[in-house]
Amino acid sequence: MAVISIYDTSALYNQNMSDRQQQRLMEFYEEAFHGYDVDSIHDCSIGAGGTTLPLARLGYRVSGSDVSDNLLAKARDNFAGAGYDIDLFSADFTRLGEALKDTYDCLMSTGNSLPHVDEEGVSDFVRGAAARLNPGGLLYVDMRNWDRLLLEKPIFTARDPLVMTAEEHRSLYQIWNWNGDSSVEFVFVTSTDRNGRHEKTSFTYAPTYYPLRFKDYEAILHRHGFAVRRCFDIDHLWTLAPDVREKCGEFAADFANIGWYAVLAQRLN
Ligand SMILES: C[S@@+](CC[C@H](N)C(=O)[O-])C[C@H]1O[C@@H](n2cnc3c(N)ncnc32)[C@H](O)[C@@H]1O
Structure with missing residues:
Protein backbone atom coordinates (compact mmCIF):
# COMPACT_ATOMS: atom_id res chain seq x y z
CA MET A 1 0.00 0.00 0.00
CA ALA A 2 1.44 3.38 -1.04
CA VAL A 3 0.45 6.61 0.76
CA ILE A 4 1.30 9.83 -1.07
CA SER A 5 0.47 13.56 -0.80
CA ILE A 6 -1.30 14.71 -3.96
CA TYR A 7 0.76 17.89 -4.47
CA ASP A 8 3.96 15.75 -4.56
CA THR A 9 2.59 13.67 -7.43
CA SER A 10 1.85 14.29 -11.11
CA ALA A 11 -1.94 14.09 -10.47
CA LEU A 12 -2.48 17.84 -11.07
CA TYR A 13 0.14 18.32 -13.80
CA ASN A 14 -2.43 18.50 -16.58
CA GLN A 15 -5.36 19.97 -14.67
CA ASN A 16 -7.32 22.24 -17.06
CA MET A 17 -4.57 21.90 -19.71
CA SER A 18 -6.78 20.32 -22.43
CA ASP A 19 -7.59 22.58 -25.41
CA ARG A 20 -11.28 22.39 -24.44
CA GLN A 21 -10.69 23.56 -20.86
CA GLN A 22 -8.27 26.28 -21.97
CA GLN A 23 -10.89 27.62 -24.38
CA ARG A 24 -13.67 27.48 -21.77
CA LEU A 25 -11.53 29.28 -19.19
CA MET A 26 -10.52 31.96 -21.71
CA GLU A 27 -14.17 32.64 -22.50
CA PHE A 28 -15.04 32.77 -18.81
CA TYR A 29 -12.17 35.10 -17.78
CA GLU A 30 -12.88 37.39 -20.72
CA GLU A 31 -16.39 37.91 -19.38
CA ALA A 32 -15.36 37.99 -15.69
CA PHE A 33 -12.80 40.80 -16.13
CA HIS A 34 -14.76 42.70 -18.77
CA GLY A 35 -14.96 46.41 -17.94
CA TYR A 36 -12.01 46.40 -15.48
CA ASP A 37 -8.66 48.01 -16.20
CA VAL A 38 -6.35 45.03 -15.61
CA ASP A 39 -2.85 44.41 -16.96
CA SER A 40 -0.87 42.43 -14.32
CA ILE A 41 -2.33 39.30 -12.68
CA HIS A 42 -0.62 37.16 -10.03
CA ASP A 43 -2.03 33.76 -9.01
CA CYS A 44 -0.97 33.03 -5.40
CA SER A 45 -1.71 29.27 -5.61
CA ILE A 46 -0.90 28.62 -9.24
CA GLY A 47 -0.23 24.87 -8.93
CA ALA A 48 0.75 23.50 -12.35
CA GLY A 49 -0.75 26.58 -13.97
CA GLY A 50 -3.51 25.13 -16.16
CA THR A 51 -6.20 27.33 -14.59
CA THR A 52 -4.09 30.48 -15.02
CA LEU A 53 -2.49 29.95 -18.44
CA PRO A 54 -5.67 31.07 -20.27
CA LEU A 55 -5.12 34.56 -18.81
CA ALA A 56 -1.69 34.74 -20.46
CA ARG A 57 -3.33 33.62 -23.71
CA LEU A 58 -5.77 36.54 -23.32
CA GLY A 59 -2.81 38.94 -23.17
CA TYR A 60 -2.59 39.66 -19.42
CA ARG A 61 0.86 39.94 -17.78
CA VAL A 62 0.68 36.80 -15.64
CA SER A 63 2.91 35.57 -12.79
CA GLY A 64 2.44 32.99 -10.08
CA SER A 65 3.50 31.57 -6.76
CA ASP A 66 2.76 28.48 -4.71
CA VAL A 67 4.18 26.50 -1.78
CA SER A 68 4.67 23.34 -3.87
CA ASP A 69 8.03 23.26 -5.67
CA ASN A 70 6.86 20.15 -7.53
CA LEU A 71 3.87 21.99 -9.03
CA LEU A 72 5.82 25.21 -9.66
CA ALA A 73 8.31 23.24 -11.77
CA LYS A 74 5.45 21.83 -13.83
CA ALA A 75 3.86 25.29 -14.15
CA ARG A 76 7.17 26.49 -15.65
CA ASP A 77 6.92 23.65 -18.24
CA ASN A 78 3.25 24.26 -18.96
CA PHE A 79 3.72 28.00 -19.57
CA ALA A 80 6.95 27.46 -21.56
CA GLY A 81 5.21 24.81 -23.68
CA ALA A 82 2.60 27.43 -24.62
CA GLY A 83 5.30 30.03 -25.38
CA TYR A 84 5.20 32.09 -22.15
CA ASP A 85 8.18 32.75 -19.88
CA ILE A 86 6.57 34.05 -16.68
CA ASP A 87 7.79 34.89 -13.18
CA LEU A 88 7.10 31.91 -10.88
CA PHE A 89 8.32 31.63 -7.29
CA SER A 90 7.71 29.96 -3.97
CA ALA A 91 5.47 31.89 -1.55
CA ASP A 92 2.90 31.20 1.13
CA PHE A 93 -0.32 33.07 0.35
CA THR A 94 -0.88 33.87 4.03
CA ARG A 95 2.26 36.08 3.90
CA LEU A 96 1.72 38.02 0.69
CA GLY A 97 2.66 41.36 2.24
CA GLU A 98 6.26 40.14 2.64
CA ALA A 99 6.41 37.56 -0.16
CA LEU A 100 5.36 39.81 -3.05
CA LYS A 101 7.76 42.57 -4.00
CA ASP A 102 5.58 44.07 -6.74
CA THR A 103 2.03 45.35 -6.75
CA TYR A 104 -0.61 44.01 -9.14
CA ASP A 105 -3.89 44.97 -10.80
CA CYS A 106 -5.33 41.58 -9.86
CA LEU A 107 -4.40 38.91 -7.34
CA MET A 108 -6.04 35.53 -7.48
CA SER A 109 -6.19 32.15 -5.80
CA THR A 110 -7.59 29.53 -8.16
CA GLY A 111 -8.72 25.92 -7.89
CA ASN A 112 -10.26 25.79 -4.40
CA SER A 113 -6.88 26.51 -2.81
CA LEU A 114 -7.80 29.16 -0.23
CA PRO A 115 -9.70 26.73 2.06
CA HIS A 116 -6.37 24.97 2.68
CA VAL A 117 -5.98 27.55 5.46
CA ASP A 118 -8.35 28.32 8.34
CA GLU A 119 -10.28 31.58 8.76
CA GLU A 120 -7.29 33.33 10.33
CA GLY A 121 -5.19 32.28 7.31
CA VAL A 122 -7.89 33.58 4.94
CA SER A 123 -7.86 36.87 6.82
CA ASP A 124 -4.04 37.03 6.50
CA PHE A 125 -4.39 36.31 2.76
CA VAL A 126 -6.91 39.12 2.23
CA ARG A 127 -4.90 41.59 4.35
CA GLY A 128 -1.73 40.78 2.37
CA ALA A 129 -3.64 41.08 -0.91
CA ALA A 130 -4.90 44.55 0.07
CA ALA A 131 -1.26 45.58 0.67
CA ARG A 132 -0.07 44.28 -2.71
CA LEU A 133 -2.91 45.44 -4.97
CA ASN A 134 -2.85 48.67 -6.92
CA PRO A 135 -5.68 51.11 -6.02
CA GLY A 136 -8.97 49.69 -7.28
CA GLY A 137 -7.25 46.30 -7.77
CA LEU A 138 -9.19 43.04 -8.01
CA LEU A 139 -9.11 39.93 -5.85
CA TYR A 140 -10.41 36.81 -7.61
CA VAL A 141 -10.96 33.54 -5.71
CA ASP A 142 -12.69 30.37 -6.83
CA MET A 143 -13.69 27.52 -4.55
CA ARG A 144 -16.04 24.66 -3.94
CA ASN A 145 -19.35 25.59 -2.34
CA TRP A 146 -18.38 24.71 1.23
CA ASP A 147 -21.78 25.90 2.56
CA ARG A 148 -23.38 23.11 0.54
CA ALA A 206 -4.91 16.12 -0.10
CA PRO A 207 -3.80 18.41 2.74
CA THR A 208 -6.56 19.45 5.16
CA TYR A 209 -9.33 21.77 3.96
CA TYR A 210 -11.02 24.25 6.30
CA PRO A 211 -14.53 24.84 4.93
CA LEU A 212 -14.98 28.53 4.10
CA ARG A 213 -18.57 29.77 4.08
CA PHE A 214 -19.53 32.49 1.61
CA LYS A 215 -20.78 34.86 4.33
CA ASP A 216 -17.55 34.44 6.34
CA TYR A 217 -15.39 35.14 3.28
CA GLU A 218 -17.53 38.17 2.40
CA ALA A 219 -17.17 39.51 5.99
CA ILE A 220 -13.37 39.10 5.82
CA LEU A 221 -13.30 40.98 2.50
CA HIS A 222 -15.32 43.85 3.99
CA ARG A 223 -13.07 43.99 7.08
CA HIS A 224 -10.05 44.52 4.84
CA GLY A 225 -11.59 47.18 2.62
CA PHE A 226 -12.92 45.14 -0.31
CA ALA A 227 -16.35 45.18 -1.95
CA VAL A 228 -17.73 42.10 -3.71
CA ARG A 229 -18.35 43.09 -7.32
CA ARG A 230 -19.48 39.86 -8.96
CA CYS A 231 -20.05 36.20 -8.08
CA PHE A 232 -20.03 33.44 -10.66
CA ASP A 233 -21.44 29.94 -10.78
CA ILE A 234 -18.55 28.02 -12.39
CA ASP A 235 -19.87 24.46 -12.27
CA HIS A 236 -19.44 24.38 -16.06
CA LEU A 237 -15.66 24.89 -15.61
CA TRP A 238 -15.00 22.38 -12.84
CA THR A 239 -16.16 18.89 -13.70
CA LEU A 240 -15.21 17.77 -10.17
CA ALA A 241 -18.17 19.77 -8.89
CA PRO A 242 -20.92 17.63 -7.37
CA ASP A 243 -23.98 16.66 -9.39
CA VAL A 244 -25.31 19.47 -11.53
CA ARG A 245 -28.75 20.70 -10.40
CA GLU A 246 -31.51 22.83 -11.85
CA LYS A 247 -30.81 26.56 -11.66
CA CYS A 248 -32.37 29.86 -12.72
CA GLY A 249 -29.08 31.63 -13.60
CA GLU A 250 -29.10 34.09 -10.67
CA PHE A 251 -26.22 33.49 -8.23
CA ALA A 252 -28.00 34.19 -4.92
CA ALA A 253 -31.12 32.21 -5.86
CA ASP A 254 -29.05 29.31 -7.20
CA PHE A 255 -26.48 29.27 -4.41
CA ALA A 256 -27.68 26.09 -2.67
CA ASN A 257 -27.44 24.25 -5.99
CA ILE A 258 -24.02 25.52 -7.05
CA GLY A 259 -21.03 23.22 -6.55
CA TRP A 260 -18.15 25.58 -7.41
CA TYR A 261 -18.14 29.38 -7.55
CA ALA A 262 -15.88 32.40 -7.94
CA VAL A 263 -15.90 35.77 -6.19
CA LEU A 264 -14.49 38.94 -7.77
CA ALA A 265 -13.83 41.64 -5.17
CA GLN A 266 -12.35 45.10 -5.54
CA ARG A 267 -10.11 47.11 -3.22
CA LEU A 268 -11.97 50.27 -2.33
CA ASN A 269 -9.08 52.62 -1.65
C1 LIG B 1 -6.12 22.18 -5.66
S1 LIG B 1 -4.54 22.89 -6.02
C2 LIG B 1 -4.99 24.12 -7.23
C3 LIG B 1 -3.84 24.52 -8.09
C4 LIG B 1 -4.15 25.44 -9.27
N1 LIG B 1 -4.58 26.74 -8.86
C5 LIG B 1 -5.16 24.81 -10.18
O1 LIG B 1 -6.28 25.35 -10.30
O2 LIG B 1 -4.85 23.77 -10.77
C6 LIG B 1 -4.20 23.80 -4.55
C7 LIG B 1 -2.87 24.54 -4.60
O3 LIG B 1 -2.77 25.39 -3.45
C8 LIG B 1 -1.41 25.39 -3.06
N2 LIG B 1 -1.35 25.88 -1.68
C9 LIG B 1 -1.85 25.31 -0.55
N3 LIG B 1 -1.58 26.07 0.53
C10 LIG B 1 -0.91 27.17 0.08
C11 LIG B 1 -0.36 28.33 0.71
N4 LIG B 1 -0.47 28.52 2.03
N5 LIG B 1 0.27 29.25 -0.06
C12 LIG B 1 0.38 29.07 -1.42
N6 LIG B 1 -0.12 27.98 -2.07
C13 LIG B 1 -0.75 27.05 -1.33
C14 LIG B 1 -1.00 23.93 -3.25
O4 LIG B 1 0.40 23.76 -3.25
C15 LIG B 1 -1.66 23.63 -4.60
O5 LIG B 1 -0.83 23.98 -5.67
Missing part, protein backbone atom coordinates in the same frame (compact mmCIF):
# COMPACT_ATOMS: atom_id res chain seq x y z
CA LEU A 149 -20.69 20.55 1.43
CA LEU A 150 -21.13 21.30 5.14
CA LEU A 151 -24.85 20.58 4.87
CA GLU A 152 -24.27 17.35 2.99
CA LYS A 153 -20.95 16.20 4.52
CA PRO A 154 -20.37 13.52 1.87
CA ILE A 155 -18.16 10.63 2.93
CA PHE A 156 -17.69 8.68 -0.30
CA THR A 157 -17.72 9.66 -3.98
CA ALA A 158 -17.13 7.20 -6.82
CA ARG A 159 -15.36 8.98 -9.68
CA ASP A 160 -15.12 7.94 -13.32
CA PRO A 161 -12.72 4.99 -13.78
CA LEU A 162 -9.21 6.07 -14.82
CA VAL A 163 -8.74 3.01 -17.07
CA MET A 164 -11.39 0.61 -18.37
CA THR A 165 -9.96 -1.92 -20.85
CA ALA A 166 -10.35 -5.70 -21.24
CA GLU A 167 -7.05 -6.22 -19.36
CA GLU A 168 -7.05 -3.40 -16.83
CA HIS A 169 -9.68 -1.75 -14.68
CA ARG A 170 -8.48 1.17 -12.55
CA SER A 171 -11.20 2.69 -10.34
CA LEU A 172 -11.01 5.98 -8.46
CA TYR A 173 -12.86 6.74 -5.24
CA GLN A 174 -12.79 9.83 -3.07
CA ILE A 175 -13.18 9.42 0.67
CA TRP A 176 -14.00 12.48 2.79
CA ASN A 177 -12.56 12.25 6.28
CA TRP A 178 -14.45 14.90 8.32
CA ASN A 179 -12.84 16.00 11.59
CA GLY A 180 -14.65 17.16 14.75
CA ASP A 181 -13.94 20.84 13.94
CA SER A 182 -15.50 20.34 10.44
CA SER A 183 -12.14 20.43 8.69
CA VAL A 184 -11.80 17.60 6.17
CA GLU A 185 -9.14 15.53 4.40
CA PHE A 186 -9.73 14.05 0.96
CA VAL A 187 -8.29 10.61 0.35
CA PHE A 188 -8.22 9.46 -3.28
CA VAL A 189 -8.21 5.66 -3.52
CA THR A 190 -7.07 4.04 -6.74
CA SER A 191 -7.78 0.34 -7.08
CA THR A 192 -6.25 -1.59 -9.98
CA ASP A 193 -7.40 -5.00 -11.25
CA ARG A 194 -5.45 -6.71 -14.05
CA ASN A 195 -6.85 -9.66 -15.98
CA GLY A 196 -9.57 -10.06 -13.35
CA ARG A 197 -7.17 -10.12 -10.37
CA HIS A 198 -6.66 -7.32 -7.88
CA GLU A 199 -3.18 -5.86 -8.40
CA LYS A 200 -2.84 -2.88 -6.04
CA THR A 201 -4.58 -0.16 -4.04
CA SER A 202 -2.97 3.24 -3.56
CA PHE A 203 -4.01 6.17 -1.35
CA THR A 204 -3.32 9.78 -2.28
CA TYR A 205 -3.97 12.48 0.34
